[in-house]
Amino acid sequence: MTSLPSAAPGDQRLVQPRRSFCATLGLLAMTATLPGTAQAPGAPERPPDPHPLKLTEATREDMSPGKVLDYRRLGAFYLMADERGIYALSAICQHLGCLVLSEGASGFGCPCHDSAYDFQGEVTQGPAKRHLNHHAVRETDPKGLLLVDISSTVPPETRL
Numbered sequence: 263m264t265s266l267p268s269a270a271p272g273d274q275r276l277v278q279p280r281r282s283f284c285a286t287l288g289l290l291a292m293t294a295t296l297p298g299t300a301q302a303p304g305a306p307e308r309p310p311d312p313h314p315l316k317l318t319e320a321t322r323e324d325m326s327p328g329k330v331l332d333y334r335r336l337g338a339f340y341l342m343a344d345e346r347g348i349y350a351l352s353a354i355c356q357h358l359g360c361l362v363l364s365e366g367a368s369g370f371g372c373p374c375h376d377s378a379y380d381f382q383g384e385v386t387q388g389p390a391k392r393h394l395n396h397h398a399v400r401e402t403d404p405k406g407l408l409l410v411d412i413s414s415t416v417p418p419e420t421r422l
C-alpha cells in the first residue's frame with residue numbers, strides 16, 4: 263500500500279496549489295456570470311421518437327386555409343393550412359422545449375416563459391430566438407390521410 267507524503271507544518275508546497283486551484287475556480291465562476299460570456303441555454307435535446315411517421319386522420323379536403331389541428335398528443339405538432347397549402351408546425355418551443363399552445367387568432371404561446379409565435383412559427387415574443395420547426399407532410403394511399411414525419415425539418419415555406 264502506498265502512503266501519501268505528509269506535509270510538514272509550514273510546508274507551502276501543498277498549500278499553494280490549493281490556493282491557486284481555488285483562485286482558478288473563482289475566476290471561472292466570475293467569467294460565467296459576466297454579461298456576454300454566459301452560454302444561452304438552448305432547447306434540450308429530446309430522445310428521438312422511434313416511430314417518427316405520424317398518421318393523422320385528416321385528409322387534404324379537411325384542411326382549408328386557417329385550419330389548425332392539434333396533434334400534440336400524437337407527435338408534438340400542429341397540422342395547419344394557409345392559402346399556400348398544408349404544413350406541420352412543431353409544438354416544441356425553441357426556448358427550453360415546452361409544448362406551445364394554440365391561442366386562437368394570435369398564434370401560439372408557450373406556458374413556460376411566455377414566448378409567442380405566429381402561424382408560420384416565427385417568434386413574435388421572446389425569450390425564444392428561433393422559429394418553430396416545420397415538418398414534412400405527405401398524403402398516403404389509398405385514403406389520402408396526411409402523414410407527418412416529425413424527424414424531419416423542412417424550410418418554413420414548404421407546403422403540401
Ligand code: FES
Nearest residue numbers: 355357358372375
Ligand atoms: S420553454 Fe421557455 S418560453 Fe417556451
